[in-house]
Amino acid sequence: SRAVEQRRREECCPHAEDTTTLSIPNYTQHVTPGVAPDLLPAKNGEEQTMQFLFEIVDILTTYVRKTFDRSTKVLDFHHPHQLLEGMEGFNLELSDQPESLEQILVDCRDTLKYGVRTGHPRFFNQLSTGLDIIGLAGEWLTSTANTNMFTYEIAPVFVLMEQLTLKKMREIVGWPEGEGDGIFSPGGAISNMYSVMIARYKYFPEVKTKGMAAAPRLVLFTSEHSHYSIKKASAALGFGTENLILLKTDERGRVIPADLEAKVIDAKQKGYVPMFVNATGGSTVYGAFDPINEIADICEKYNMWLHVDGAWGGGLLMSRKHRHKLNGIERANSVTWNPHKMMGVPLQCSAILVRERGVLQGCNSMCAGYLFQPDKQYDISYDTGDKAIQCGRHVDIFKFWLMWKAKGTVGFEQHIDKCLDLSAYLYNKIKTREGYQMVFEGEPQHTNVCFWYLPLSLRSLPDGQERRERLHKVAPKIKALMMECGTTMVGYQPQGTKVNFFRMVISNPAATRSDIDFLIDEIERLGYDL
């Protein structure tokens, strides 16, 4: 059946080189097979250590080269059961006895072989795509330094880099002198969770000690198009998802401010306390930007915390051409901004920025004596760990700092502008093209281009239940074929009452117009006859 599968793939993708044929360098020259690892800190382990690391780097640089090579596949798809059963000497099971270094190198090669090349110019599946070489170097260095952000003591350089970078980000948001506070967290969902926690601490600080019983019934607001992390935060932090009110949007997916105000008034009439509003700066599916200024007016009027979830759209602040889409963000009390999305920084890199100094610390500090000794020899205001809900914290800053150094602010701007140009190219190409239907009218605000592709058999079908049901199955089917072919990857999902559609997003610096053309051709090749 593997042979059958192989044949099916070859038929399906005549132009995709099979990545399984990568040549394997003759590492056995260097690493003695079957011998237990004798790496550092073992005595006399230095030579073998260096040799082993160079072998690894050889595997990795080969992978990097292939990643940018359009004649390679994006992925070599296998089902879970196939990988679990074991692929030609690649066995995922762990055992009591050690493997040879030789086998470790094979395992590394195989891990990459059966993975997904997220840096490939035709990988468009997530908001985070691309493989920035400077960022990659930054991550390699970070791993080698292997330290922890909680104290200046063991991460002096990284702690200062974080501080300076957060300040720079706050300046770009538009807070005077870049004042405020912030921290890098393990992703946008956690950053958004921080915003809700901090807002609660600001309005009801006694919840920290007495729990939610010390507060009245608190209500949060967010768009029906917003990221699900706001809902996760409502559940986790003890508000309850029913107390998160979803706001109506216009047909472009932007919050309707009047709906917010009506729902605030309604909540107050019920005796609840409206506390927090999340405005999305670049929604996940439509790429919509909520009207922040109008929302800020309502927040001021009713004394609510304004958070802007710019996890996806925050990067547009770097572009003089596009930053107006976030106008009003300087009025926010807190902002989530993930450099690992639109700015191409390797995963993970997400910042929560807070306008008022002191609340982040106040909200989370527990003053653990074993970490944050007041009698250290240096200025302990640089020990940032007590601001976090984490204790240990991964160094996410260095790769970002290094990329900023290497590109300059202007380099990020160029990247953002280029991605938005590419999405405009895609939009203009398909908006009137036979077989395509846009999910919403007008040029997208972000790089999200949402569309249905209609196989020939559906084009003459009148709108109605049958057409909807059949159309709902088209995107999943094309996606499955794409993945089996390994030629490209793009996301799809339903949204509200809309059946499955493609959501194309561009954040990959390697993508060009030819890749957009390729995607369209590929969708048509795979979907025309469905």
Place this chain on the structure above:
Amino acid sequence: SRAVEQRRREECCPHAEDTTTLSIPNYTQHVTPGVAPDLLPAKNGEEQTMQFLFEIVDILTTYVRKTFDRSTKVLDFHHPHQLLEGMEGFNLELSDQPESLEQILVDCRDTLKYGVRTGHPRFFNQLSTGLDIIGLAGEWLTSTANTNMFTYEIAPVFVLMEQLTLKKMREIVGWPEGEGDGIFSPGGAISNMYSVMIARYKYFPEVKTKGMAAAPRLVLFTSEHSHYSIKKASAALGFGTENLILLKTDERGRVIPADLEAKVIDAKQKGYVPMFVNATGGSTVYGAFDPINEIADICEKYNMWLHVDGAWGGGLLMSRKHRHKLNGIERANSVTWNPHKMMGVPLQCSAILVRERGVLQGCNSMCAGYLFQPDKQYDISYDTGDKAIQCGRHVDIFKFWLMWKAKGTVGFEQHIDKCLDLSAYLYNKIKTREGYQMVFEGEPQHTNVCFWYLPLSLRSLPDGQERRERLHKVAPKIKALMMECGTTMVGYQPQGTKVNFFRMVISNPAATRSDIDFLIDEIERLGYDL
């Protein structure tokens, strides 16, 4: 003043080589200075990319070699203001214009130069120490793959590795067939937070939708010696820190079960609902193991969730000699276990394990359509993202999986046994040595050895306020000198009514008896005359 400082250091540490004299390879041969980066995906960028990555690897492997070389310093200490003012061409500030690749390489070298060598054989400052070469290779590969754990679709191999490894860990905990659930999270604090969330969901699932108002007043219990993350979780999740009851411990820092039962009864009499007990398997400061079986009896009797925080001590489960210290852990409902601590896995790598299947998913799932489409072509039970409080999730599994492959279970066991042997060596060396006083009697349960060092001037002083006050200042002073000398690093803190003492911990695979001897000599050299 820099010259003065330099002189003071030289006097203070005649045996420590100055790391600032590292030779800098002549990278300008390869990278054209002053020219804007022309790396991939730029056209014809391949050669320069490879060259740049090899330069980086040269910097990193040099650093790795020096890390294990005892003639280098652990750190080259500078105050925050010194680093912020800029050190000889190392400027932390970000600018609008790009830097040359040449400067980027210098920045990388300087970042390492002014950092802390956490893998150095004499770095004992945290629970996470050491630099495992296989783990490092794993992290380099992880960065290169740059993907996200939320779906099988884009992380097929890593998702399966996580699943298999979690199952193996549950087997080692002792749950039948390794059944249950779990996830890798960004550190022990978040893992502990998960445990509280899951417990709440198990007993009061309606809190997810209705908030804490749907539950009675809930009470949590943990040792006064437990990690502060339990307190952080109480605050964040809406319980309130006052509803976290601290349990008394014996003089070794182990929970007194009778105190737990008394406090449970007291809470019930007040009308509160005791819900959750955290037992610590290896406390942060004393390395104490709470008596899990006796605590489990009480949890069963009063229908409370039992969590074991084995962030630090969980690694001992790998040792046939030491795992008895966690006897009863198989009765826990959830377990935190950080391979990045005692098992030497690079940061971050923390697992939350749950005995009952389904509650983790039930607690956190929000079913976001854009990520977790039900109509994918593969078995979507492998999409683990909806179990997490995160959305995007860093790949923490690969380095750990690779280390397990390379060492086998027996390799971890040997490492653990060796570290505990070393701490016994330290304990036996100082327990009766002139000038040392142990913080608690008896051989430590974990590798934590807690002691005061008394300068000569304090030894004849009678116990009392003056002695206490002076002793409180000794550890900070010695630590500051150590850091300025850069020769070694070890932690200190007060605990309860006990004034500052050293907490020595050993998890570093590079440490030997000679390093323990060195530490003792160094403390005496720096502290004798204080």
